Structure formats: C-alpha cells, structure tokens
Amino acid sequence: MAANYQFDQIVNRKNTRSFKWDHAETMFGAKDLLPLWVADMDFLTVPAITQRLVERAQLGSYGYSVRTDSYHEAIVSWYRRRHEWTIQNDWIVDSPSVVTSLSLAVQLFSEPGDTVVIQTPVYYPFYEVIRGNDRVVGASSLRVVNNRYEMDFDGMEAMFQAGAKLLLLCSPHNPGGRVWNEDELRRLGDLCLRYGVTVVSDEIHADLVHSGNLHTPFASLSQELADITITCLSATKTFNLPGLHTSFMVISNASSRRRMDQRLKLLGLRNANHFAEDAVETAFNEGEAWLDELLVYIEGNIAFASQYLAQHLPQVKTMMPDATYLLWVDCRSLGLDSRGLKELMFHQAKVAFNEGSGFGEDGAGWLRINLACPRSLLAQALEQFCEAARKL
Ligand SMILES: Cc1ncc(COP(=O)(O)O)c(C=O)c1O
Structure with a gap:
C-alpha cells in the first residue's frame, strides 16, 4: 500500500x-x-479533520451548537461498515468522555456498597469510578495462558452468585490488547443473563484491531444482550482526538437510555461541543x-x-x-x-x-x-x- x-x-x-x-x-x-x-x-x-476544525474556528462565533442528523448517521454508518453492527440513530447518547460514561453507569446501575466486577489488570479509571462512587471492586484476575490473557469465568460467576449486578468489560482489553472472541463473549453474556448482570462495555479500542482479529461488539451478539448493555464508544482513540473530549454510548434499552440521558441533562453534560461533532463526523466519514x-x-x-x-x-x-x-x-x-x-x-x-x-x-x-x-x-x-x- x-x-x-x-x-x-x-x-x-x-x-x-x-x-x-x-x-x-x-x-x-x-x-x-x-x-x-x-x-x-x-x-x-x-487532514480533513484539521481542515474542518479550522473552518469551524474561523466562524469566530462560538455559541451553543446542536448535533445534527448527519453526525448520528456518520456514527451509524461507521459501525455498520467497520463492525457489521446495526445501531439506530436514537440509541446514541453523547457524553463528554468514556470515563464520564463509566462513572455515570456505575451510579445508575448499582448501589453504594455493591460489588462491581472488572477483569484485572485493567485501565486504571475502572477502579476509580467504582471506588470513587463508594462501590467495591470485584477483581477477577485475568489468567496468562500461552502469553495471552484469558477470562476466569468461574471467578466471575462466583461474584455474580454472591450478588454482583454490574460488570465493566474492557473490550478490546487495555492493557493486555486482547480482542475477546465471540465464544468468550457469548459465554460471558450467558453468565450475565443468568444472574441479571448489567454490562458496561468499554469498546473505545474497537477500531484499533490488528490483522487476523475481529472485534465483536458485545451488544451485537443478541437482542437479549443488547438489552442489558451500555456500550461506550468514541472516535477520539481511533483518530487521535481525545483533547476534544467527546464520546458517546449506544444504549438500545429505552429505559436505561432515558435514565442515562436524564442524568447527563441534570449534570449539564448534554450540550454539544462546538468543535467535537465536526471532528467526529469527518473522522467517521473520511478517516x-x-x-x-x-x-x-x-x-x-x-x-x-x-x-x-x-x-x-x-x-x-x-x-x-x-x-x-x-x-x-x-x-x-x-x-x-x-x-x-x-x-x-x-x-x-x-x-x-x-x-x-x-x-x-x-x-x-x-x-x-x-x-x-x-x-x-x-x-x-x-x-x-x-x-x-x-x-x-
Ligand atoms: C479502555 C479505555 N477507556 C477509556 C479511555 C479514555 O476515554 P475518554 O478520554 O473518553 O474518557 C481510555 C483511554 O486510554 C481507555 O484506554
């Protein structure tokens, strides 16, 4: 090439x-x-993103802005093209950052004192959003098998049996770089359905997958799994835009989506950033x-x-x-x-x-x-x- x-x-x-x-x-x-x-x-x-941001900066007037259909369509089209995942415009909930989404999900889908399961070692804010919200870290250690991480299903099941109702999944995994395959995700999903566990799936690294591997969006596995999943996504990791501080969630469950949307509104976090939407739309359309x-x-x-x-x-x-x-x-x-x-x-x-x-x-x-x-x-x-x- x-x-x-x-x-x-x-x-x-x-x-x-x-x-x-x-x-x-x-x-x-x-x-x-x-x-x-x-x-x-x-x-x-x-380069097209830089160009679009320069044009936006040249407006010289930085008032409140709105998100347009074309922004949502760019997101929907990207996940259809790159991940064969069909989502609907109105499942998209914008959030300033994935960490914001993780923290709000912990607040909304668990109670103080609850155990929230994570697979460790993992991206450090996973601990912060659990502990900082007065929940308890339920650490399921990943096992190193043939120099790759593997999930400990029995360990997670024991925590679900003991009452844990929320899982923060890192998929693909940071820092181990694992792309969880469909079998692993289905097995995990079966456990979550059996024990009534809500899944917050942080898929920010989904686009950065190397040849020979295929990322499977957790919520794409079945309607039932989509129903219990909050998927956290962003163009910022893929296209090197994290300073623009923008991300979104995909939530197909209408009641969960409403709760999340209301919480974002209450915190004044729903307004569009003047620059971010242009960058994301251009990234997904032209990147x-x-x-x-x-x-x-x-x-x-x-x-x-x-x-x-x-x-x-x-x-x-x-x-x-x-x-x-x-x-x-x-x-x-x-x-x-x-x-x-x-x-x-x-x-x-x-x-x-x-x-x-x-x-x-x-x-x-x-x-x-x-x-x-x-x-x-x-x-x-x-x-x-x-x-x-x-x-x-
Ligand atoms: C797994 C994971 N989630 C979230 C983030 C940060 O996302 P944001 O900047 O949108 O909070 C990172 C950044 O490295 C990450 O690796």
Missing part, C-alpha cells in the same frame, strides 16, 4: 499544553523524559483510509518493539496485542518492585512508560509502552530503556 500519511514524521508536541509531553515532568519527577505513556498518539490526525494506514504502521511498531526487546533484553516478555497501540511487557524477571521500575524508567533510562501496578495489583512488574509514535522515537526510547536495564 502506498503511504499517503507521514506517520514517521516527528510532530513537536512540546509546549502545546500536551498532557503526555508537557506534564511528564510533574507526573514522574524527572526532566527530559521520552514520553510513551498516556494513550494518545504522536501523529497528526486525518477510513488514514486508519487503515495507521494500523499498518502500528503493526510495524509492534513487530519492531517486540523484536528489539527480544534481542536486547531477552529476559522481559512482551504480550503480543490483538488490538490497541499499547504493548504490555512482563518485566518481573528484572526483579524490581514498582519503585524500582519507576527509578529505572524515569531516572536511569529517561523514558516514561506506564508502570504496571497502576492497572491493579496483578499488573505489578509489568510496563505498558505506548507505540503510537514515529518509529525513530520508539527506537530511541527502547534503546535507552534496554541500556539502563542491562546495567542493573
């Missing part, structure tokens, strides 16, 4: 109010870190070729990083992701605790990856590397890390 987009191009994000680049020193207490942590990309987005090329580049980075680590630091083990631009690396053989890993990264190697215990206890000893950057930057960060680790 001819390269139309320059993913090798270094984009200077310093001094742009970038969380990843400009906040690393405050976060990690060290200067001049190469930041391969928080999940955004060091690539320019789809497909960019995404396909991006995925090829990311797969190249995954191959590069895993080979580099195998060659230069063979004692660590990478979990090959089916999806996402995140590489989950088992560094337990280095014999360092969380503090030791941070010291190694931030002060000796001068790189900022995510330290694994942030994703829960069973992430201790692992590191998550964000591969959505030009390969030259990735190579430099890996070189610095391996060199420092070899001196241990």
Whole structure:
C-alpha cells in the first residue's frame, strides 16, 4: 500500500499544553523524559479533520451548537461498515468522555456498597469510578495462558452468585490488547443473563484491531444482550482526538437510555461541543483510509518493539496485542518492585512508560509502552530503556 500519511514524521508536541509531553515532568519527577505513556498518539490526525476544525474556528462565533442528523448517521454508518453492527440513530447518547460514561453507569446501575466486577489488570479509571462512587471492586484476575490473557469465568460467576449486578468489560482489553472472541463473549453474556448482570462495555479500542482479529461488539451478539448493555464508544482513540473530549454510548434499552440521558441533562453534560461533532463526523466519514494506514504502521511498531526487546533484553516478555497501540511487557524477571521500575524508567533510562501496578495489583512488574509514535522515537526510547536495564 502506498503511504499517503507521514506517520514517521516527528510532530513537536512540546509546549502545546500536551498532557503526555508537557506534564511528564510533574507526573514522574524527572526532566527530559521520552514520553510513551498516556494513550494518545504522536501523529497528526486525518487532514480533513484539521481542515474542518479550522473552518469551524474561523466562524469566530462560538455559541451553543446542536448535533445534527448527519453526525448520528456518520456514527451509524461507521459501525455498520467497520463492525457489521446495526445501531439506530436514537440509541446514541453523547457524553463528554468514556470515563464520564463509566462513572455515570456505575451510579445508575448499582448501589453504594455493591460489588462491581472488572477483569484485572485493567485501565486504571475502572477502579476509580467504582471506588470513587463508594462501590467495591470485584477483581477477577485475568489468567496468562500461552502469553495471552484469558477470562476466569468461574471467578466471575462466583461474584455474580454472591450478588454482583454490574460488570465493566474492557473490550478490546487495555492493557493486555486482547480482542475477546465471540465464544468468550457469548459465554460471558450467558453468565450475565443468568444472574441479571448489567454490562458496561468499554469498546473505545474497537477500531484499533490488528490483522487476523475481529472485534465483536458485545451488544451485537443478541437482542437479549443488547438489552442489558451500555456500550461506550468514541472516535477520539481511533483518530487521535481525545483533547476534544467527546464520546458517546449506544444504549438500545429505552429505559436505561432515558435514565442515562436524564442524568447527563441534570449534570449539564448534554450540550454539544462546538468543535467535537465536526471532528467526529469527518473522522467517521473520511478517516477510513488514514486508519487503515495507521494500523499498518502500528503493526510495524509492534513487530519492531517486540523484536528489539527480544534481542536486547531477552529476559522481559512482551504480550503480543490483538488490538490497541499499547504493548504490555512482563518485566518481573528484572526483579524490581514498582519503585524500582519507576527509578529505572524515569531516572536511569529517561523514558516514561506506564508502570504496571497502576492497572491493579496483578499488573505489578509489568510496563505498558505506548507505540503510537514515529518509529525513530520508539527506537530511541527502547534503546535507552534496554541500556539502563542491562546495567542493573
Ligand atoms: C479502555 C479505555 N477507556 C477509556 C479511555 C479514555 O476515554 P475518554 O478520554 O473518553 O474518557 C481510555 C483511554 O486510554 C481507555 O484506554
């Protein structure tokens, strides 16, 4: 495939109010870190999106705006084309961010003191939205089988039997990169139906699936499962737009949708962002070729990083992701605790990856590397890390 987009191009994000680049020193207490942590990309987005945002900015008047049918149609068409999932315009509920949606779902579909089930290690806000809403984390540890994560169905069933009524599913999984296959999702779905469990399915990484894998939207499996599911989605991860702070849910159950909509209204979170809808609509209508090329580049980075680590630091083990631009690396053989890993990264190697215990206890000893950057930057960060680790 001819390269139309320059993913090798270094984009200077310093001094742009970038969380990843400009906040690393405050976060990690060290200067001049190469930041391969928080999940955004060091690539320019789809040129048509930039163009549309410039036009929008040039209006010069930034009053309240409304969402149009064309915005909803762009979303519906995308999921039909890319995921063979048929949704209806009026199932879409906008929300400022997926984390907002997760937190509101916890508030609406469980009670204080309830256990909310998650599969760990997992994206750290899953813990925050449970604990911060006075619920209890029901951690079902994922099992490493043949260097891939597998669900512990018996462990989850025991928690459902004991009364847990809400599950936060991360699909595809962050940080493990697993694309859950249809059999696994159906088996999980059967359990949820049997025990009356509501499922909040965070599918923000759904579009970032690598060749040979297929993402199955949980709610697409059956009408019954759609009825118990809140699906959280966004164009922001796929097209590198998270700073626009926009997302949406798909909720086909009319009563759940109404409850969510009312809560968003009550919190003043229903208004459209002046820029976000344009970006999302353009992304879904015009971003497909960019995404396909991006995925090829990311797969190249995954191959590069895993080979580099195998060659230069063979004692660590990478979990090959089916999806996402995140590489989950088992560094337990280095014999360092969380503090030791941070010291190694931030002060000796001068790189900022995510330290694994942030994703829960069973992430201790692992590191998550964000591969959505030009390969030259990735190579430099890996070189610095391996060199420092070899001196241990
Ligand atoms: C699984 C998962 N959910 C949600 C988010 C964040 O979404 P938002 O910025 O819309 O809250 C991320 C970002 O990395 C993520 O990995």
